[in-house]
Amino acid sequence: MPNNVYTLKNYRRRRRRRKMAASSMAGRVLTLCKQFQNVFRISSGINAKNAAVNLAKHYSHLYSPISSVSQYRTLHTTISRRGLDEFFDFPENWGEETVKSGAPWSAKHLRTKSNEDLHKLWYVLLKEKNMLLTLEQESKRQRVPMPSPERLRKVERSLIRLETVAKERETTLRLLQTGQEKGRPGAWRRNVLGYIYWYRFKEYAIPWYMNTRYMRKRFYTPKFVEPHIRLRIEKYLRDKYRKTNLKKRTLAKLKERFPHMKVPSS
Amino acid sequence: MRRTKGEELNEKVVVPKDYRYGTNRPWTIAAKRLNPPGKRRRKVFVEPIAPEDWTVLRGDTVEILAGKDKGKQGKVVQVFRHRNWVILQGLNTHYRYIGKTHDYPGTYIASEAPILLRDVALIDPSDRKPTEVEWKFTEEGDKVRVSVRTGCIIPKPVVERRDGIVPEQWKDGPKDTSPEDTVEKTFTPSLKTLEEEVMEKLGIQENRRQRKSYWY
Numbered sequence: 324m325p326n327n328v329y330t331l332k333n334y335r336r337r338r339r340r341r342k343m344a345a346s347s348m349a350g351r352v353l354t355l356c357k358q359f360q361n362v363f364r365i366s367s368g369i370n371a372k373n374a375a376v377n378l379a380k381h382y383s384h385l386y387s388p389i390s391s392v393s394q395y396r397t398l399h400t401t402i403s404r405r406g407l408d409e410f411f412d413f414p415e416n417w418g419e420e421t422v423k424s425g426a427p428w429s430a431k432h433l434r435t436k437s438n439e440d441l442h443k444l445w446y447v448l449l450k451e452k453n454m455l456l457t458l459e460q461e462s463k464r465q466r467v468p469m470p471s472p473e474r475l476r477k478v479e480r481s482l483i484r485l486e487t488v489a490k491e492r493e494t495t496l497r498l499l500q501t502g503q504e505k506g507r508p509g510a511w512r513r514n515v516l517g518y519i520y521w522y523r524f525k526e527y528a529i530p531w532y533m534n535t536r537y538m539r540k541r542f543y544t545p546k547f548v549e550p551h552i553r554l555r556i557e558k559y560l561r562d563k564y565r566k567t568n569l570k571k572r573t574l575a576k577l578k579e580r581f582p583h584m585k586v587p588s589s
Numbered sequence: 590m591r592r593t594k595g596e597e598l599n600e601k602v603v604v605p606k607d608y609r610y611g612t613n614r615p616w617t618i619a620a621k622r623l624n625p626p627g628k629r630r631r632k633v634f635v636e637p638i639a640p641e642d643w644t645v646l647r648g649d650t651v652e653i654l655a656g657k658d659k660g661k662q663g664k665v666v667q668v669f670r671h672r673n674w675v676i677l678q679g680l681n682t683h684y685r686y687i688g689k690t691h692d693y694p695g696t697y698i699a700s701e702a703p704i705l706l707r708d709v710a711l712i713d714p715s716d717r718k719p720t721e722v723e724w725k726f727t728e729e730g731d732k733v734r735v736s737v738r739t740g741c742i743i744p745k746p747v748v749e750r751r752d753g754i755v756p757e758q759w760k761d762g763p764k765d766t767s768p769e770d771t772v773e774k775t776f777t778p779s780l781k782t783l784e785e786e787v788m789e790k791l792g793i794q795e796n797r798r799q800r801k802s803y804w805y
Contacts, residue, residue, distance in 0.1 A: 400791065413763065423762050424762065424764070424765075425759070425761065425762065425764075425765040425766075428771075432771050432772070434776070435772070435773070435774040435775070435776050436774075436775050436776055437775040437776045437777065437786075438776075438781075438783040438786040438787060439775075439786060439787060439790050440775050441783065442783065442787045451764070473752075489783055492782075492783060493782060493783070496780065496782060499780075500780075508804050524804040524805055525804070525805070526802050526803070526804055527802065527803045527804075527805065528800075528802060528803070529803065530803050530805075531803065531805045537805065576634075577634060577636065577637065580634050580636075581634075581636040584636050584637065584638075585638075585639070585642065587637050587639050
């Protein structure tokens, strides 16, 4: 009988104990808001060094008093201190019909930038997108056309391109180091209806032989399904040949009407 | 839930297979009036021309070879690939009234009719006569249009952008990145992922070990 540490019951018990420990620690550390709790629970001392230190000295009065705890981290890592004004455009653009904006970032230019620059650019673009979305909502509320809505689409395209460049870099590194192109593991499996498909793995806390819901899944085809598979293949082939014949007939008709036409290669 | 007028105009238009394309785009009100869903018209046969063989572009000067305005040269304003049509500026016109109301007869204007691609030919820049054109590759590797008769290259027409921007006369706004900053190369290839590099720069140290998880 294997040791009973990894049974489901004990797993649940251990999870409850860990949760209680975390909550007591959180009481000591500053709890600004729920989503930052993970940041503050990091064990090793995060030295609030580099630019953050000097800023902390000047702007510490803006935050709630941090009492002599070595592990804290200031929120701002940028220079701009406009606060909620970043949700709005510059005051000189208020009430304008059109606002001038340049071209979006192209993937070619984004590929020449370092990872740090891309990281910073992402947040700059995100803040701009938030500003444009508030502008869009406000113009809907006031029943007024939004000035230059193409800016929003340009920013969205730039964000998509940035993401593709970051993904490209990740896949090249993964290919180099492991030989796999896709990050998520999977396998070719057969399902109940007889189809072979790429089953993408999921992450679980317990091994497969302990997962009762996973054990109930059927990755095989029962014997009585096989005649139906053959019928399905026949139907698919019939459809395929019908389509090719239709294409041939239409091409022949067109050739008779336009004798000088060039037959398309596809 | 009822769709608003704006949403109705913005949604993607699904067009049946035997749709007869006209000069109006399928999502406009005029097209919906002429081709309501369920309307079936006699089929028009369109000569299939592959996208890479299409020689006439918007802004080109072409000459008409057949029809009312035979022998005249004009600039291409609009191209319809689904019907192999070309609309030239001020040529092949018919006259009609627009803006007719109950008491006002309307303005009498000349409107251009589309011409088939077969009845139109590109003009050779050297002798200003219509020629047949082929796509060929130059020594540098660019794809250009070459006239079959003389071998002269026909340059691509300069078309003004729809938003009216001229790239040579553009001045950057406060939120635009300057050209020098855009072109500046800061990337140094390394064996670190984006996350690792950013964590290093920000001074984040992650000493937690990931708990054992199972993938299946």
